[in-house]
Amino acid sequence: MRVARRFTALSLPLLLALAACGSPAEEPAADQSSSTGEFPVTVADARGDVTIEEKPTRIISLSPSLTEILFEVGAGDQVVAVDEYSNYPPEAPTTDLSGFTPNVEAIADYEPDLVVLSDDSSDITEQLEKLHIPVLLLPAAEKLEDTFAQMELLGEATGNADEGIDAAEELRERMDAIVAEVVDDGAAGLSYYHEIDAQLYSVTSDTFIGQIYDLFGLVNIADEAEDPAGGYPQLSAEFIVEQDPDLIFVSYPGGVDDVLGRPAFATVTAVQQKNVVEVDADISSRWGPRVADFVEEVAEAIETARSE
Incomplete structure (x- = not known):
């Protein structure tokens, strides 16, 4: 297999707290053959146009989010290896390959005909x-x-164009339905605080996570932080207490007990009403098909808070 590339943009990946937020994905390049599952196909990644000459049958994924997407669009049988953190779906062929410090020799040993990854800080591409x-x-x-x-x-690039389109549409429809049901019942106006870890790092509405909460019309207290720190500010206990969120979401194991056990938080509405919810750390930081599960977790927390 050969690859032809025209570089049209530089990749500027940003490594942020517990999640990598890089440049947004480019829209797939228009290519007649891609719509029929025939090859070659041309798509646009973060660096430019990529022409894939033949349907890949030995794919390596070095990103948990991309691994989940590959399986969702029907390319799972074509994946021969994934990085050490790609633990979903269960049938993903997890290895000790690293997505953060990839080793070109280790990757080449699998004889891949396509490698997908989200970070190029080591010039691995x-x-x-x-x-x-x-x-x-x-x-x-x-x-x-x-x-x-x-x-x-990824549906186009792997010869699963129709499956990719269908998967995206199904995800969109599922999320829209979840949000609509909650919003129609009046969720707007509730305030929240999302805690990434016990050091009180949070997320603003500019992050992917924050945008999910924004779908429901929730008010993010971290947006008032003096230093947004690229969307992941470290807040103080005093600031959180003063903002008095109605809901607190934590995305690390044991976070609920930690928050509820803090004497300084005793007067916070979310703590008093036990509206402190642990969201799955993987689901809330992997922005692929399981983002709908994250939306569902938020919806359930809102419904619980409204019933108080």
């Missing part, structure tokens, strides 16, 4: 392409539309 291994660089989604676009793009 250039190294792989010198070995004539096609690469797709798809940074972490910055907004929901990026997730949908990546699903369609």
Whole structure:
């Protein structure tokens, strides 16, 4: 398999607290053959146009989010190896390959005909392409539309174009239905605080996570932080108490007990009403098909808070 590339944009991945937020995914390039499952196909990744000459049958994924997308769009049987953190779905062929410090020799040992990854800080794409291994660089989604676009793009690139389109549409419809039911019942106006870890790092509405909460019309107390720190500010206990959120979401094990046990938080509405919810750390930081599960967790927490 050969790959032809025209570089039209530089990748500027940003490594943030517990989640990588890179440049948004580009829309798939228009290519007549991609709509029929025939090859070659041309798609656009973060660096430019990529032409994939033949249907890939030995794919390596070095990103948990992209691994989940590949399986969702019907390319699971084509995946021969994934990175050490790609633990979903269960049938994913997890290895000790690293997505953060990838080793070109270890990757080449699997004889891949396509490698997908979200970070190129070590110039791994250039190294792989010198070995004539096609690469797709798809940074972490910055907004929901990026997730949908990546699903369609990976469907095209793997010969599963229709499945990619269908998967994106089904995800969109599921999320819309969840949000509509809650919003119609009047969720807007509730305030929340999302805690990434016990050091009180949070997220603003500019992050992917924050945009999910924004779908429901929730008010993010972290948006009032003096230093937004690229969307992941470290708040003080005094600030959180003063903002008095109606809901607190934690995305680390044991977080609920930690929050409820803090004497300083005793007067916070969310603590008093036991509206402190643990959301799955993987689901809330992997912006692929399971983002709908995260939306569902938020919806359930809102419904519980409204019933208090």
